[in-house]
Amino acid sequence: xxxxxxxxxxxxxxxxxxxxxxxxxxxxxxxxxxxxxxxxxxxxxxxxxxxxxxxxxxxxxxxxxxxxxxxxxxxxxxxxxxxxxxxxxxxxxxxxxxxxxxxxxxxxxxxxxxxxxxxxxxxxxxxxxxxxxxxxxxxxxxxxxxxxxxxxxxxxxxxxxxxxxxxxxxxxxxxxxxxxxxxxxxxxxxxxxxxxxxxxxxxxxxxxxxxxxxxxxxxxxxxxxxxxxxxxxxxxxxxxxxxxxxxxxxxxxxxxxxxxxxxxxxxxxxxxxxxxxxxxxxxxxxxxxxxxxxxxxxxxxxxxxxxxxxxxxxxxxxxxxxxxxxxxxxxxxxxxxxxxxxxxxxxxxxxxxxxxxxxxxxxxxxxxxxxxxxxxxxxxxxxxxxxxxxxxxxxxxxxxxxxxxxxxxxxxxxxxxxxxxxxxxxxxxxxxxxxxxxxxxxxxxxxxxxxxxxxxxxxxxxxxxxxxxxxxxxxxxxxxxxxxxxxxxxxxxxxxxxxxxxxxxxxxxxxxxxxxxxxxxxxxxxxxxxx
Amino acid sequence: xxxxxxxxxxxxxxxxxxxxxxxxxxxxxxxxxxxxxxxxxxxxxxxxxxxxxxxxxxxxxxxxxxxxxxxxxxxxxxxxxxxxxxxxxxxxxxxxxxxxxxxxxxxxxxxxxxxxxxxxxxxxxxxxxxxxxxxxxxxxxxxxxxxxxxxxxxxxxxxxxxxxxxxxxxxxxxxxxxxxxxxxxxxxxxxxxxxxxxxxxxxxxxxxxxxxxxxxxxxxxxxxxxxxxxxxxxxxxxxxxxxxxxxxxxxxxxxxxxxxxxxxxxxxxxxxxxxxxxxxxxxxxxxxxxxxxxxxxxxxxxxxxxxxxxxxxxxxxxxxxxxxxxxxxxxxxxxxxxxxxxxxxxxxxxxxxxxxxxxx
Numbered sequence: 001x002x003x004x005x006x007x008x009x010x011x012x013x014x015x016x017x018x019x020x021x022x023x024x025x026x027x028x029x030x031x032x033x034x035x036x037x038x039x040x041x042x043x044x045x046x047x048x049x050x051x052x053x054x055x056x057x058x059x060x061x062x063x064x065x066x067x068x069x070x071x072x073x074x075x076x077x078x079x080x081x082x083x084x085x086x087x088x089x090x091x092x093x094x095x096x097x098x099x100x101x102x103x104x105x106x107x108x109x110x111x112x113x114x115x116x117x118x119x120x121x122x123x124x125x126x127x128x129x130x131x132x133x134x135x136x137x138x139x140x141x142x143x144x145x146x147x148x149x150x151x152x153x154x155x156x157x158x159x160x161x162x163x164x165x166x167x168x169x170x171x172x173x174x175x176x177x178x179x180x181x182x183x184x185x186x187x188x189x190x191x192x193x194x195x196x197x198x199x200x201x202x203x204x205x206x207x208x209x210x211x212x213x214x215x216x217x218x219x220x221x222x223x224x225x226x227x228x229x230x231x232x233x234x235x236x237x238x239x240x241x242x243x244x245x246x247x248x249x250x251x252x253x254x255x256x257x258x259x260x261x262x263x264x265x266x267x268x269x270x271x272x273x274x275x276x277x278x279x280x281x282x283x284x285x286x287x288x289x290x291x292x293x294x295x296x297x298x299x300x301x302x303x304x305x306x307x308x309x310x311x312x313x314x315x316x317x318x319x320x321x322x323x324x325x326x327x328x329x330x331x332x333x334x335x336x337x338x339x340x341x342x343x344x345x346x347x348x349x350x351x352x353x354x355x356x357x358x359x360x361x362x363x364x365x366x367x368x369x370x371x372x373x374x375x376x377x378x379x380x381x382x383x384x385x386x387x388x389x390x391x392x393x394x395x396x397x398x399x400x401x402x403x404x405x406x407x408x409x410x411x412x413x414x415x416x417x418x419x420x421x422x423x424x425x426x427x428x429x430x431x432x433x434x435x436x437x438x439x440x441x442x443x444x445x446x447x448x449x450x451x452x453x454x455x456x457x458x459x460x461x462x463x464x465x466x467x468x469x470x471x472x473x474x475x476x477x478x479x480x481x482x483x484x485x486x487x488x489x490x491x492x493x494x495x496x497x498x499x500x501x502x503x504x505x506x507x508x509x510x511x512x513x514x515x516x517x518x519x520x521x522x523x524x525x526x527x528x529x530x531x
Numbered sequence: 532x533x534x535x536x537x538x539x540x541x542x543x544x545x546x547x548x549x550x551x552x553x554x555x556x557x558x559x560x561x562x563x564x565x566x567x568x569x570x571x572x573x574x575x576x577x578x579x580x581x582x583x584x585x586x587x588x589x590x591x592x593x594x595x596x597x598x599x600x601x602x603x604x605x606x607x608x609x610x611x612x613x614x615x616x617x618x619x620x621x622x623x624x625x626x627x628x629x630x631x632x633x634x635x636x637x638x639x640x641x642x643x644x645x646x647x648x649x650x651x652x653x654x655x656x657x658x659x660x661x662x663x664x665x666x667x668x669x670x671x672x673x674x675x676x677x678x679x680x681x682x683x684x685x686x687x688x689x690x691x692x693x694x695x696x697x698x699x700x701x702x703x704x705x706x707x708x709x710x711x712x713x714x715x716x717x718x719x720x721x722x723x724x725x726x727x728x729x730x731x732x733x734x735x736x737x738x739x740x741x742x743x744x745x746x747x748x749x750x751x752x753x754x755x756x757x758x759x760x761x762x763x764x765x766x767x768x769x770x771x772x773x774x775x776x777x778x779x780x781x782x783x784x785x786x787x788x789x790x791x792x793x794x795x796x797x798x799x800x801x802x803x804x805x806x807x808x809x810x811x812x813x814x815x816x817x818x819x820x821x822x823x824x825x826x827x828x829x830x831x832x833x834x835x836x837x838x839x840x841x842x843x844x845x846x847x848x849x850x851x852x853x854x855x856x857x858x859x860x861x862x863x864x865x866x867x868x869x870x871x872x873x874x875x876x877x878x879x880x881x882x883x884x885x886x887x888x889x890x891x
Contacts, residue, residue, distance in 0.1 A: 307757070331759040345757045348750035350816050359747050362740035363760040369740045410758065 004067065006031045006195045007052075007083070007164050012061035014047055021047050023219045024061065029164055029195035034186065036210035036227070037199045039239055040457070040489070044219040045199050049166050052197070053085035054078035065164075076105075083164045084157030088172060090149050094142040099123040101141055102156045126155045130188050147178035154185060165189060166197035171205060172294050183209065201292045203232045203495040215239055232495040233486075240457065240485040248462035249438050256447030258283030262319070263449035264335075264418045266304070269313035273299045274473045277313065281418065281449040286440060288464025288481070289453040290488050296473040297453045298340060301420045305337040306330045318417055331364045336416035338407055340423040340453075342400070346407040349396035353380065353387050356395055356406050360414045372413060379409045384435045401432025408439060419443055420451040425459065437463060457485045563822040566809045570825055573832040580839045588717040595709070595787065597831035598722035599624075599780040603802040604809070604827035605733045605820060606776030609769040611806050614749040614815025615664060615671035617770060618799045619678035620777040623656055625795030626686045627781035632790040633689075633696040642699045649778050656682070657774030661767030671770075679799070687792075694790045706786020722783045729776065733820045745769060749815025797848065804851045805830045807858045830854070 005028035014022040022044045037045050050056045054072030072078040092101050099119040108118045123137035157165050171179045215222040215238045222238050261283050269277035281287045291297045302308045306324035317333045324330040339345040357376045361369035383405040387393045425433045454460045467479040469491040476491045610617040627649050635641045664671040709720035736742050748755040748765050756762050809826025811818030
């Protein structure tokens with residue numbers, strides 16, 4: 001590697017609430033070079049970026065800028081030192097102009113007053129330096145496209161004379177032609193000698209742009225390699241490389257009239273975020289829905305549930321076409337949705353366990369709710385709820401796992417035919433996870449069609465009969481249950497070498513037909529792709 | 532790893548404790564016990580000042596006077612527990628009384644049709660308040676402030692500043708009359724009967740599916756929407772309930788106090804004071820309707836006490852102000868308070884972006 005690094009991070013560790021998310025990570029950034037940071041969700045990429053940006057203070061380790069040790073305690077400090085960050089969520093004021101945003105907090109003054117014209121002139125020069133005359137410095141940020149807003153963030157970084165710019169998934173919200181514009185901007189930045197740290201899930205961008213790649217996994221640095229010395233398939237393997245843990249309960253013997261019948265089918269579903277969504281789930285089957293953050297998993301769940309509805313396509317439940325225009329209609333049609341955000345969307349926290357458990361019944365079948373609610377105590381005990389204050393206890397005093405059990409009980413009381421679970425085990429402890437897994441198995445065995453959405457690949461692979469992989473709001477493909485993590489990641493990231501799932505090998509293509517036995521085979525290992 | 536029971540053999544949960552005591556404890560959590568204690572305290576002080584207060588007729592007079600506020604407090608409770616405000620009820624009471632006087636104009640035969648018209652008018656006002664708040668997403672404090680001013684101005688314009696006409700005798704019966712010749716009590720006022728019936732109905736209503744969805748909506752409208760609650764509908768009905776109850780209160784107040792230009796003035800704040808004193812938390816989701824009723828009685832008892840102490844009635848608004856601040860501060864200390872006007876989003880379309888700088 002040529003010359004001395006501009007920025008040197010050594011042995012960075014960071015813990016949140018006693019959980020260590022970074023284990024002694026090293027990272028070097030060189031002027032004029034782009035360093036890609038890759039890893040699964042939760043690998044520690046964002047935390048590392050935030051340490052660099054001065055948002056988080058590391059528990060251990062050193063950061064050197066130009067050979068000088070630095071310790072940023074605040075983002076402004078990092079910016080002054082020339083380390084700028086473009087986060088996924090923009091920090092722009094929508095009602096202010098481009099120039100005002102670029103110089104926010106450091107306005108150019110003349111005789112004590114803000115000199116708007118000078119700021120617009122300076123902003124115009126910066127934009128021209130990037131060949132971006134298309135954006136007017138006096139335009140309101142609200143009127144700009146997402147890509148243009150991103151440019152404003154980059155220009156703000158440049159106006160600070162940043163020597164290091166880190167970008168967190170900058171293309172996640174961009175259209176193809178906008179991505180090309182970003183490539184050009186990044187090219188300009190490199191010509192100026194800026195060191196770029198680039199976080200992305202997309203293989204194509206990483207191999208188009210990066211000089212060096214660092215792989216993080218579970219907070220450890222797995223490897224740092226020059227981009228030319230690794231193949232996409234090998235990269236994916238290093239990102240996931242871990243055994244599927246065998247903690248998932250076995251499928252149960254299916255029973256009930258709905259087993260094997262198609263209970264949910266979607267074809268050609270689309271809206272502003274989704275396109276061409278099509279899949280089927282049978283009674284007794286668990287369909288895993290995989291994909292990176294922002295790939296449209298939650299959006300599919302919301303579309304099915306009438307929150308952000310499909311504007312095209314067709315949804316059928318038990319063969320009947322339905323138009324889920326509201327959660328109410330979706331529930332009436334036999335759907336249930338366990339939302340990913342338990343506290344904001346799942347529970348009325350100041351109400352009792354009993355009140356939350358009855359809520360769906362009260363809302364959807366007001367005249368039958370008393371009769372149906374009689375089953376609730378039984379359901380609550382079957383989900384193994386532990387509430388010290390009994391069913392009068394307010395749910396805000398329950399642990400995360402028990403809160404999730406209340407959410408599940410609420411939906412079980414509605415006796416759905418199709419159950420969509422969005423990240424059902426997020427933030428709950430091991431014991432409660434097991435309870436959720438067992439419950440999902442029992443639901444499937446009773447003939448319910450289950451759609452399981454999760455960011456945790458082992459969970460999906462361990463529980464699902466089939467996997468539907470989404471990418472950029474579309475169905476990227478389908479894999480049999482027990483597919484390898486590498487295969488799923490390859491499909492989710494669009495890695496060219498991952499390819500479609502090799503037909504084959506898995507006996508569980510017919511769900512619920514036979515309980516699987518033994519460890520699932522790994523159909524795609526990409527051994528041939530290793531250098 | 533902890534051993535977990537296999538799916539077939541689950542330890543049965545203890546049956547939930549469902550005793551009268553637990554119900555009482557639940558009521559206590561909602562602040563009902565606190566306000567009941569407060570009411571008892573005020574009554575004790577009144578009794579020391581005026582031992583004859585509990586001798587029947589004075590108590591019935593108190594009930595007659597308190598009944599409209601109790602009814603208004605029930606209406607305000609419905610709106611507040613759903614997470615909103617209704618500032619329009621005072622103006623609505625005033626408008627209803629003045630309109631009734633003008634349309635009846637002393638004619639007995641007009642009484643029933645006009646009462647029907649008043650109810651229809653109350654329904655319309657409630658619908659407007661509710662639909663503007665839920666569908667146009669105007670914060671209810673603004674919506675109902677607007678309706679309050681509109682009604683106030685419209686009535687003044689229509690009557691030319693001074694109310695005209697007169698109420699019929701039969702119109703005034705519910706507010707003034709009662710069941711006469713009851714031993715010990717003398718007269719049992721119709722107003723007390725109406726308030727009791729409405730209070731019982733409200734308690735039952737809050738135990739119905741609609742009542743429970745209303746409270747859940749006030750607690751977390753997003754979670755309610757995701758559970759299939761039609762949030763706009765539930766809240767609109769709360770506003771309609773408030774306006775209809777204000778109409779009933781208007782009939783009682785008109786009968787009791789007659790027609791003046793000032794009738795109804797400030798009643799919305801008295802009703803909010805009563806509800807807040809009952810421990811019903813602004814922002815929604817907490818407190819019982821019984822507590823709101825007790826809160827109304829406490830406020831009225833305090834006013835009575837002030838009369839007995841020869842305090843000028845002009846000081847009453849100041850006392851209300853102190854009560855509101857103290858009650859809300861008390862609730863906030865207990866950690867139950869949330870800001871009443873949360874950032875507006877439409878719970879029926881929760882995926883819609885909030886105003887902000889995040890993408891898309």
